[in-house]
Structure formats: structure tokens, C-alpha cells
Amino acid sequence: MTETDPELLGKAYDSRLMRRLWGVTRPHRRLVLFSMLLFPAVAALELLQPWLTKIAIDRYILTGDWPGLSRIAAAYLACLLVLYGLRVAISYLTQVAGQQVMHDLRAALFAHLQRQGAAFFDRSPVGRLMTRVLSDVEAINELFASGAMAVVGDVLTLGGIVVLMLVLNWELAMVTFALVPVLAAGAAYFRLKARESYRGVRTRLARLNGFLQESLQGMAVIQLVARERREAELFAGLNGDLRRAQFRSTFFDSMLYAGVEGMGSAVVALLLWYGGGQVLTGALTFGGLVAFLEYTGRFFLPIRDLGAKYTVMQAATVSAERVFGLLDAEPGIISPAGGAVAGLPGAAAVEFRNVWFAYEGEDWVLRDCSFMVAGGERVALVGPTGEGKSTIVRLMTRAYDVSRGQVLVGGRDVREWDLGALRRQVGVVPQEVFLFTGTVEDNLRVGAGAAAQNEEIERALRTSRADRVVASLPNGLRQEIRERGHNLSQGQRQLLAIARALLYNPSVLALDEATSSVDPESEALIRAGLEELLRGRTSVVIAHRLSTIQTADRIFVLHRGQVRESGRHAELLAQGGLYSRLYELQFGGIGP
Ligand SMILES: Nc1ncnc2c1ncn2[C@@H]1O[C@H](COP(=O)(O)OP(=O)(O)O)[C@@H](O)[C@H]1O
Ligand SMILES: [Mg+2]
Known part of the structure; x- marks a missing residue:
């Protein structure tokens, strides 16, 4: 702020x-x-x-x-x-x-x-x-x-x-010019003071701004935990600070204008007296004196305002x-000139080769991470929260560049791909679904382009079970999405995102806890749709539900920035290693 x-x-x-x-x-x-x-x-x-x-x-x-x-x-x-x-x-x-x-x-x-x-x-x-x-x-x-x-x-x-x-009249002119430094110095002094206090106002305003923003955004929580009194006190304190700073600023502002005004009048008085003498001796005409006074006024005005302009x-x-x-x-990430744009035939392989990655400095999220997902293979990625699962998905679409090592899609380093082409091949259903302002239909057509036929949209909606979401909206497909989709629940948004991915038809698909906010009943229904979505594609599914893990060809267990275990559910369970412990914790051990 x-x-x-x-x-x-x-x-x-x-x-x-x-x-x-x-x-x-x-x-x-x-x-x-x-x-x-x-x-x-x-x-x-x-x-x-x-x-x-x-x-x-x-x-x-x-x-x-x-x-x-x-x-x-x-x-x-x-x-x-x-x-x-x-x-x-x-x-x-x-x-x-x-x-x-x-x-x-x-x-x-x-x-x-x-x-x-x-x-x-x-x-x-x-x-x-x-x-x-x-x-x-x-x-x-x-x-x-x-x-x-x-x-x-x-x-x-x-x-x-x-x-x-x-x-x-050069003598009179010299008198006037002699007063310029005095006036300029006076104006400069008050302006300095005024600016100092204005700076105080700005800082306090910024503080109030920051507080207000946080407080309004968190109002629901504030009310929930009955913190209104405390928040009101904090606000009153900041509000009072701002008022005091403004008083001070107003004082110097007034002083600046009144002070310069006063000095200007003093100059006029001096000129009248001295200039009057000149008129009496005939060195200056009466009209000349009046003109001189007018010029003086016009002379000081820009000098006074020079500070403001400064x-x-x-x-x-x-x-x-x-x-x-x-x-x-x-x-930081630029599409390479002449990067590969060719579409991938069917499902492309994805490989991480000794990837090191940190969001900041040396805080490695991935350390020498290597794995290979064969074309058409379905891999489930598991690991505790914060282990770097979403990060792997982000690296696949080159949202970030690796620090060391290589990420390959379709046998080619992602840095050699044309960025647009890469992102058309690798579809993501993210953890946090982002919907744009516009209608539901606009949001579904994103990526698929205007070419998508209405039947395709309907099919995608049916497959992903998002048709029920659309049916529940007053205006159906024409429903306007407000504020990034806040008029829809998280689960509804996820269903729409799955439908969107179906229309998008990518060759590699990454699902980042795509059904985490969908109730188990709907999830069971979507599963059929997901099967459809994943068929014939390479997929990396970050799973939080057993059902998704069990149907995977292989499970990768992410631990300390590396894939430590990989294999089928039953194999890994039999090994009694990281996976079995994670499984125990996450699913309470109720398994096959
Ligand atoms: N944009 C970011 N900037 C800095 N650190 C991040 C960012 N996103 C994630 N991280 C950190 O990277 C680590 C891995 O995050 P993430 O891949 O989202 O984990 P997961 O999806 O497995 O829960 C976490 O420690 C997280 O704090
Ligand atoms: Mg995540």
C-alpha cells in the first residue's frame, strides 16, 4: 500500500x-x-x-x-x-x-x-x-x-x-527586482512547510486506505468473530491521525497564500511611495506608474506559482x-522466435529432467526432480499440501521457468515451444478456477474459440455434469458471471472448468485437485465424465480422492521436491513407505 x-x-x-x-x-x-x-x-x-x-x-x-x-x-x-x-x-x-x-x-x-x-x-x-x-x-x-x-x-x-x-523606469524596476528574492524566499519557506505537512497527510491517508481495504474485505470474518469494536477503535485512531495531519497542512497552506499576498501588498505600497516620488519629479508619468503597478502584479504571480508547478x-x-x-x-518468459507451433499427434509425453525450481532465491520447491509420463499415461500426483504439486503443473505450462534442468512436453523443451502453442497443448483445470466477466457460454468457449458448435458445448456440459449447474442458473448459458464468478459456488465453478477443458481438447491435461470442492455425490457422477476427459490424453492428476488415485496408471509420491515413490496403488501400499503413511493419514486407511 x-x-x-x-x-x-x-x-x-x-x-x-x-x-x-x-x-x-x-x-x-x-x-x-x-x-x-x-x-x-x-x-x-x-x-x-x-x-x-x-x-x-x-x-x-x-x-x-x-x-x-x-x-x-x-x-x-x-x-x-x-x-x-x-x-x-x-x-x-x-x-x-x-x-x-x-x-x-x-x-x-x-x-x-x-x-x-x-x-x-x-x-x-x-x-x-x-x-x-x-x-x-x-x-x-x-x-x-x-x-x-x-x-x-x-x-x-x-x-x-x-x-x-x-x-x-529603470530605477523603479530595480527596486522591484530587488524584492524578488525576498518574495521567492518567503514563498519557498511556506511551500516547504506546506509540502512537509502534505506528505504527512499522504502517509496517513495511505495507512487509512490500507486498513479500510483489509477491513472491508474481511468484514464477514470480523463480524463472525465479533471484532467490530476493536476494528472501530483502530479506524478511529487512524482517522484522527489523518485529521490532525490535515489541520497542519491547511494551516501552512493558508499561511502560504496569505503570506505571499501580504508581501505583494507591501511591495505595492513601497512602489506607490517611491514611484509617486518619481511622478512628482517628472521621471515617470502617472499612467506609467499605474502600468508599472499592474506589471508588478503580473510579475509576482508566476513567481509565486512557480513552486506549485515545480x-x-x-x-x-x-x-x-x-x-x-x-x-x-x-x-521473464518470452515466446521464442520461431518456436515450435506444430500440434502434437494425440497424447504427448511429459518429462521433468533434473528440475530445480524456487519461487524465490534458494527456497527450492523442486530439487533435482525427474520423472517421465509416457504419452497417454495417467499419473496421479500425491503429496502433502505445500509439497509442490501445483508448482509442477505450473512448470508444465511454463508459467514459470525452471532454475535448472528441463521440462519437456512432446519431447521438446518447453522453452522451445511457441508459448501460445504450448498452452494450447497442455490444458489445466486449476485449483482456483478463474471465470471471466461475461456469460457462462463465453467462459466455456474460451480457448475453444467461436468455432465450437452448440452440440459440442452441450456434450461437454453433459459429460462433465455441468449441465445441472447451467440448468440451475436463471439464465442458463446466458447467465452473466459477476466478479470472477463469485455468484457461483466453488464446486459449480470447478464443474464449468472441467467442461471448458473438454471443449479445449488439449493433448496433455493437468487436473489440480479439480474436484476438491465438489460434493462426493456429484464427484461420483463426474467420474464418468472425467474418464471421458482423460481418455486418449496424457494426464497428470493431483488427487485428493482415493477413487482418482486408484484408477491411475501410476502414482507419483512427491516428497522434499522429488518424486520418491512411483507405482500402482496396491504396489505402493505393499511397500509400506511414504505412500502407505500418506494414505493412512489422508484416507484413514479404508481401502481395498
Ligand atoms: N507464487 C508463489 N510465490 C512464492 N512461493 C510460492 C508460490 N506458490 C507456491 N509457493 C510455495 O511453494 C511451495 C509449493 O506450493 P504448491 O506447489 O502450491 O504446493 P501444493 O500444490 O503441493 O500444495 C509452497 O511452500 C508454497 O508456499
Ligand atoms: Mg496445490
Whole structure:
């Protein structure tokens, strides 16, 4: 939940990142360039306004020239209208450009995430990836909406004002410029404080967020064990922390604005006094003084807001770094160029050859594990929970790569297979069935493609006994699956997954405790369907029920990362080794 806070990291500008960002804008560069072309016009009009005021006063008001004054007022109005129009155009264009870039970045990130292997998702919490795709991209957009682009305009305006001030009266201009460091320092101080306290707010908000998420997800359990009081107290504590942090932040925010405002007024007073003297000596016209005061206001505004823009740039830079960092993360598992795509004739053999595998570092799950499943053979894999049974299935589909050794499917290293082709050959009915948003039918057709005939679907449903599940749904096959299938029970989902595998028609099939959540009665019914499913295929069945084990050609007993015993049920039982002990524990010894 907690992320490195963007404001802890200083860099606001990184030329390498900026060049990459600039590259991302390529398809929309016309928009960006066109809006940039408008900046000089805006700056010119901004500078023109006070100058018109000066002319109005000196030339027409002080001389009582009413028609002249009307003309200049009209010019002023026209200037305002054009300025307004240009501002609208710039704001619209830059935001549209920003939204296009955001859209492209989100698309690129999602496409990239789809290419990542399972190991990547073990390392990256979903919350963090969501932040990358949504919030970080949004922060980059701020560059367009209010950050870097506006700075370009500000710099132009500032430069023009400096020149005009010097032209009007250089002494007065020097007085003003002398005050800039004071103002900048004051603003910087309060901004630093404000940022510090804002950081406090963010940390506390993240804490509250994390707590809330956990608490809401576990609400059913919390209520079950009557822990509501305790949870409420914890929440109240975090909630109070957040409020205190926000008070502090608000205080400095107010100080920042009021303080800078106050300093600005002091400058105006000083200029009135000093500039008034200049008017009296004739070094400056009255209109010139008024124009000068207006320029001063326009001069300090961008300087005051520079800090805010700096923060935006900083946040955007950090976000850009993260987004590009994610885009640069090469997928660990890549389909080899020119990998084998040929379909396997019938049932393919599966072999593990001295496989070492660890999810992390040296925590070996498989140690020098070797076994061979012949084409068409039915193997049952048994072993205590956490022994690595599911891991073996994952290695067969190359969800992970082995650390050492080889996994071969159809006599070929899985790393030589085209990834898509491999996964079409090796079907898995996983322990945790994942259903997609969509209808039941959509979910069944996954992998089988749209080509699957309705009769095939019906047959698959009948064989797997999932037809009863479908019949029990109000809308049958058209039933919408919600939230990954939470409107179905675990057992119902498993039945649908078996039907899906039947339609998928793979040459090697792995069942990972595929019927663990199905009641014994239904399981007895499915058994016939499973027979059908397994016939003519190579299969690795992770079994938790005796019935499945007994019908296997061979049983592999997994222990300490290796297959320690293998053979038929009766043989292994007679050996009196690991299997007989496991059997004793798991099935209470009631056997044939
Ligand atoms: N994604 C993962 N990241 C890290 N460790 C894992 C991961 N999945 C499983 N493990 C660990 O690997 C070991 C084997 O897990 P698994 O193959 O799921 O066991 P089984 O299916 O036999 O119950 C366990 O110790 C488990 O904690
Ligand atoms: Mg498992």
C-alpha cells in the first residue's frame, strides 16, 4: 500500500525522461506544437493590457479626450476577448493532448502487463500496478494540464515584463527586482512547510486506505468473530491521525497564500511611495506608474506559482520514471522466435529432467526432480499440501521457468515451444478456477474459440455434469458471471472448468485437485465424465480422492521436491513407505 512518496524524491526535471515523454507525444505532436504557437500571442496580449491603461491615462484621461478614451477602452475590450479566446484554445488543446497521451500510456502499460509472467505478478502487488496504470499516468497528464507547458508561457510573459519595466523606469524596476528574492524566499519557506505537512497527510491517508481495504474485505470474518469494536477503535485512531495531519497542512497552506499576498501588498505600497516620488519629479508619468503597478502584479504571480508547478513537475517526473520503469521491465518468459507451433499427434509425453525450481532465491520447491509420463499415461500426483504439486503443473505450462534442468512436453523443451502453442497443448483445470466477466457460454468457449458448435458445448456440459449447474442458473448459458464468478459456488465453478477443458481438447491435461470442492455425490457422477476427459490424453492428476488415485496408471509420491515413490496403488501400499503413511493419514486407511 505504501509507496515511495513522489515528494520525497527531489528531481523535477530529468532530460532523459523528458525526451522519452516527448517521444510518447509523437502521434499528437501537432496538437502540442499548435498550442505552443499560441503562447507568444498570449504573452503579447498580457503585456499590452497595462500599456493600454498607461496610454488611456496619460493621453486621454488627463487631457479630457472622451472620444479617444472610448477608442482605447474598445481596444482594451477587444484585447480581453482575444486573450480569453486564446486561453480557452490553449487549455483545450493541451488537455486534449494530455488525454491522448494518457490513453496511449494506459494502453501500452496494459499490453505490457499482459506479456508478463506469473513470477512478475508474485512480485508486484495488484494495488501498485493499478497505481501505475491509473494514478501515475494521471500525474504525467498534469504536465500538460498545468505544469511544464504553462511554464513556457510564464517565462515568455516574465521576460516581456522585465523589458517593459526597464523601459518605463529603470530605477523603479530595480527596486522591484530587488524584492524578488525576498518574495521567492518567503514563498519557498511556506511551500516547504506546506509540502512537509502534505506528505504527512499522504502517509496517513495511505495507512487509512490500507486498513479500510483489509477491513472491508474481511468484514464477514470480523463480524463472525465479533471484532467490530476493536476494528472501530483502530479506524478511529487512524482517522484522527489523518485529521490532525490535515489541520497542519491547511494551516501552512493558508499561511502560504496569505503570506505571499501580504508581501505583494507591501511591495505595492513601497512602489506607490517611491514611484509617486518619481511622478512628482517628472521621471515617470502617472499612467506609467499605474502600468508599472499592474506589471508588478503580473510579475509576482508566476513567481509565486512557480513552486506549485515545480511540485507538479516533480510528481510527474517520479511518475514518469515509474511508468517507464514498468514498461522497461522485460517479461521473464518470452515466446521464442520461431518456436515450435506444430500440434502434437494425440497424447504427448511429459518429462521433468533434473528440475530445480524456487519461487524465490534458494527456497527450492523442486530439487533435482525427474520423472517421465509416457504419452497417454495417467499419473496421479500425491503429496502433502505445500509439497509442490501445483508448482509442477505450473512448470508444465511454463508459467514459470525452471532454475535448472528441463521440462519437456512432446519431447521438446518447453522453452522451445511457441508459448501460445504450448498452452494450447497442455490444458489445466486449476485449483482456483478463474471465470471471466461475461456469460457462462463465453467462459466455456474460451480457448475453444467461436468455432465450437452448440452440440459440442452441450456434450461437454453433459459429460462433465455441468449441465445441472447451467440448468440451475436463471439464465442458463446466458447467465452473466459477476466478479470472477463469485455468484457461483466453488464446486459449480470447478464443474464449468472441467467442461471448458473438454471443449479445449488439449493433448496433455493437468487436473489440480479439480474436484476438491465438489460434493462426493456429484464427484461420483463426474467420474464418468472425467474418464471421458482423460481418455486418449496424457494426464497428470493431483488427487485428493482415493477413487482418482486408484484408477491411475501410476502414482507419483512427491516428497522434499522429488518424486520418491512411483507405482500402482496396491504396489505402493505393499511397500509400506511414504505412500502407505500418506494414505493412512489422508484416507484413514479404508481401502481395498
Ligand atoms: N507464487 C508463489 N510465490 C512464492 N512461493 C510460492 C508460490 N506458490 C507456491 N509457493 C510455495 O511453494 C511451495 C509449493 O506450493 P504448491 O506447489 O502450491 O504446493 P501444493 O500444490 O503441493 O500444495 C509452497 O511452500 C508454497 O508456499
Ligand atoms: Mg496445490
